[in-house]
Amino acid sequence: MEINGVTVSILLFGIALLGLILRRDLVVKLLALGLINSSTILCLVSLHARPDGAAPILQTPSGPEIVDPLPHAMVLSAIVINFAILALALVFVMLLVERYHTTDSQRIERETSEEERS
Amino acid sequence: MILALFPLLRFALGVLSIAWGRGRRILLIASHVVDAVLISFLAAALHSGRVTTLILGGWERGLGIALVGDRIGLTFAALAWGLSVAISFYTLNRALRPYFYMLLHLLIGACYALIFTKDLFNAYVIFELLTLTSFLLVGYERRPGQIWASLRYLVLASLGMGIFLLGVAVTYYHTGSLDLDVIAVRVAAAPDAGWIPLAAALLVSGVAVKAGVFSFSLWLPSAHSLAMPAVSALLSGLVIKMGVVELFRLSDVFPLDFTLVVLGSMTAAFGIVYAVASQNAKRMLAFSTVAQIGYLLIGFGSGTVAARLGALDYAVAHGLFKALLFLAVGEAALVTGTTDLSELTARRDAIPLSTRAALLVGTLGIVGMPPFAGFAAKCVIECGIQRSAVHAIVALISVGTTVAFARFLPLFRRRGPWIDVWNRLAAYAWLGGAVLLFLPLSRTMVPRSIWSESLNGLAFVEALGAILLGLLIHRLLRGFRIRLPRRIFRIEEGVLVILGGFFLVLLLLRFA
């Protein structure tokens, strides 16, 4: 089996999903969420990478052909968006901790549902 | 030109309303006037038979981002505008921070952008902007329940967007383009290519998380029911439709019709069962949104021109009456201090008459009572559905909706105070008027042949019959309570069912 970027990114997606489901600590859940986005980004970049390609910067007219630059442009947006999501999610986790003094997702789940019911 | 101005002006106004906090209300009103002008330009262009296409930056197709102003675009732009006006009426007397107004502008601007865009990656970025703004709006009041609901929403939605981005990656790899029209040509050229089911399944599952489709959108009930009324109205009426718009756009590219019908039936069944079992008024409304999304998908997936037009029509109608219901129930909850249906009934004397009237109009709209908005749109959908099994499902949804909403009936008895603030009345009148006047309005949208075929005596009898049957079942079910599993609404199970849904879609696309 060849080790290439796509295989690794699928593997990373799986690891991240397991982390998201099985770890109850919200901070770790958020890390797993970041990992999901990283793995899709890796998939996008490595799909269009070629061993004989050059970075998409026009230098010499007779160098090797550049790789497709559009995925790179897309990925730049995705990285920044990923950061924005992680930062805001972290702020909300901090608000929850301020109130419940725990980062255990299932405990927060139960306490909020009890509070909403009453 | 006009198409780009829709989102750009809204974004600029959003930024301005933070920079010039004191003028935030003036800016909001100005934005509505400008949007009305833009929409009328767009409508005029469409009416003369031109579908406007704009490639941003003056590039050729395939290089720049393409925006297109077609019928779907116009319909949803009008809905976005109408709801935005209603929300600004409703919130006019509340001292909300400039921050809220900025989020509101950005949310509407993102909706406009998504309505018009034909570019897959652009849709991804807009979805993320929508996710973030609605996430912040849900948590605006900072009640712990809201914070937790919106955090769950963020986690599941960005998982969905990750799946969507994988779909974009696969699609771009095989077609070399992000433009949906170009992709459609490539797909049509080789409809049996092996990558198509995978790419379509990834894209559909990603969007379905945002669209309120069952097994993907289990975050929806709590996020929509716990947010403040104005935000709930906006989310349920408009934002959830954005996912549906993208599904509609994708169904022009990939052969999704059968998948949409299956997903729609599942969604509707889930929504109805939970709506009937729910004891909380706002939660019931949120579940009924899920059911109605199923209805839209069935309509659109049925494939005929009439059914598609009807689905568009129904999306607008649902946006109007669901927003009205959320505003009215929110007001009732504020006055009585409860959202529990039986307690709401017990304290109904405190609810102002205007709120009850709004509730009544909204309820009649959603159950499809002629001549309210729901009736007109439902008739057009049902006229376009050819398979009788699908027809039966659609009829069952109507009955189920009536069963769920029949529990509002006791609220309409008894007299009450006619006290209300003028801006509430304005919001009710605006939305309620639209629900009432929807029939003649939608007549201009639907071609005459379809119109006369769908709105006949039989449809009238059918609608009334469904309502009566619903009332009967409501009577029979009285005192009968079922406890449905609540566990599936947690994050962990939410992720699992998203994966399960993905498999379902993949199998449907591959073997059906």
Added chain:
Amino acid sequence: MIGLTILLVLLPVLAAAALTQRRRSSAIIAMGLFSFTLAGTYFLLQAPDVAITESAIGAALVTSIYVLAIRKTGRITVVASEAPGLLQREADRITGLEWEILERVARTAGLDLSLNFAPNEDVIDAVRRGDADVAAGGVLSADCGDGILGTGPHLPTARYAVRGPRWAGPSDPRAGPLRGYFSDIVETVRSRGPLCVVLDLARFLALSRYDLSAYDVEQLEGSHGYTFGVSAAREDLHRHFAEELARMRESGELDRMIARYFP
């Protein structure tokens, strides 16, 4: 090419390591390492723009805000499981005897307090791992030792075994301490579910407000006392605890406090 393969193999290893860490701070650091490795991979995949952005935003910025959010300098971190009367949450406030003592100690030490609730069996473990400085909420002197300094009993207690109907598990409850959260046990008792557990006095008193007629209750032998478990790495804190407790005992304040919470 070989470099790329090495990095690609390293990525899942780092990711799995990050997500299986018990300590949050190690998880975050491992994730930062993962992001830098990812940036290196991008560089080798002919994407220098992506590599730079990933290392500046994905690695540096994300890691630093996460580290800032869990940074613990200048504060005492307490890990506890809920124990009515000793340490509990009431709406958005924390109350209880142990919480008042903790607040006093923090004040004299000039540090902020931060509290994290955890399942009972994790409390001592968290201090031993170094995730928290102090274990509280019904820690018994017998639980201390091996990396944990007890502060000496500040309140005597007893232990009760509660064994319920239809309990199918092992019959000797003394086999293990309370597992999970106290509120779970309350929930079980309210629904008369199967139960077999050993409780300390404070929790037992709280539980006996509910109907315990369906359960066998037995007081276990031996005398016990509540204490705080301070991490052995924080001897300074241990000293503060000892001094403050001695002062409170001398002035009789401790007894007054106890009388307030356990009349």
Added chain:
Amino acid sequence: MTRSASRIRLLPAAILLVGAFCAALWLTFDYAGPGEPDIARWIDTAHTTGSINVVSAIYLNARLFDTLLEVLVFSVAVLGVRFYLDERGRRESVESIPESHVLRLSSDLLLPLILLLGIYLTVYGHLSPGGGFSGGAAAGTGLLLAAIALGADSVAQRFHESILERVEWAILLCVFFLAGISAALGRTPLTDLLPPGTPGRLASGGSILLYNILIGAKVFIGTWVMIHHFIQHRGEI
């Protein structure tokens, strides 16, 4: 007891579904792509814009709309952090880490270097890898180092937040103005009006340089504001 039980219930389902998901992706993934992708169009695009970095040409010209949305996403995040982490729970003053001569020295040496790197990445974004986002973020993270060594308050005194806030929104308005000006002149919206210039010079690439500087400044300020708020609420979790 509920704790371990719920994990055990989830575990088989999780492993099964996630494993099947990965397998489905891996097995149905079709590597036989369309052959050689059409790169020439992007090289032409870069020539039209006058930028040497092809990614910048796409990012800040052909697909500028995406980038505008992304700037908005970033601004919303900064604003959200500021709105939700407000006065409540904020520490009176945040002490610097004592006994840190090494840290202080390294920050004295490193900070100018990092700031320089940030400026370089931003300004040369159309000629070499980099750009406004990475440059601004790098410089902003450099300030974190200074904040740890000198204490956040002394850094915050130099960067007044109320002024920063206005600058931030002014920059955002500038970006929209720059993007919308072509629409006001009757051209297609988001058209670049500046000439491409000689590729390779600093002053080339049309508006890309301007956008890079504006976005870089915006991200720099935003990063600092965010980090400052997180420092003030340190250790909350």
